[in-house]
Amino acid sequence: MGNAVLAGIHHVKFPVADLARSRAWYERVFDLTPSMEFPDGGGVVRGVGYEPVGPGVSICLREHPVAARGIAGFDPVSFAIADQAAAEAWVARLDALGVAHSPVIEASLGWLVVFHDPDGTEIHLYTVAEHGIDHGDRPGYGRRVAG
Secondary structure (H helix, E strand, O other): OOOOOOOOOOOEEEEEOOHHHHHHHHHHHHOOOEEEEEEOOOOOEEEEEEOOOEOOEOEEEEEOHHHHHHOOOOOOOEEEEOOHHHHHHHHHHHHHHOOOEOOOEEOOOOEEEEEEOOOOOEEEEEEOOOOOOOOOOOOOOOOOOOO
16 A cells, blocks of 8 residues: 555635636635636636645635535635634735624634635634634534544
8 A cells, every 4th residue: 555645635626606706706815826727618617726825725616506505604624824813814804805704713723714705615714723722512612532
């Protein structure tokens, strides 16, 4: 099995109902630069890939209305941010862009900011820095697995 190990995440692909609308939103919110387009057999662009926005973080969008409806309200990925100060900076950025969001949440391990894309997909920004507070006894919060 030697080399059968994961090396990281190549990209995260979000299904979207309206590619033009979602491109505008994702490019504005995450300051994305398109690097690839994916046309269908008729030449209509149905997907777009972006330059990485951080180490190992590439975002792609694919027009797929059924899948977009299917994950509305769900968080398929949590993007890593540094710490509580970064969470506060994201709150300020989202406010400036007029994007509705949660306050900075004291989550299971670190701090978290939650907002939604135009299709209702939940986007999580979760800190790498941990706060050290055990919320394992609260419903909906994670708890460490005994080893």
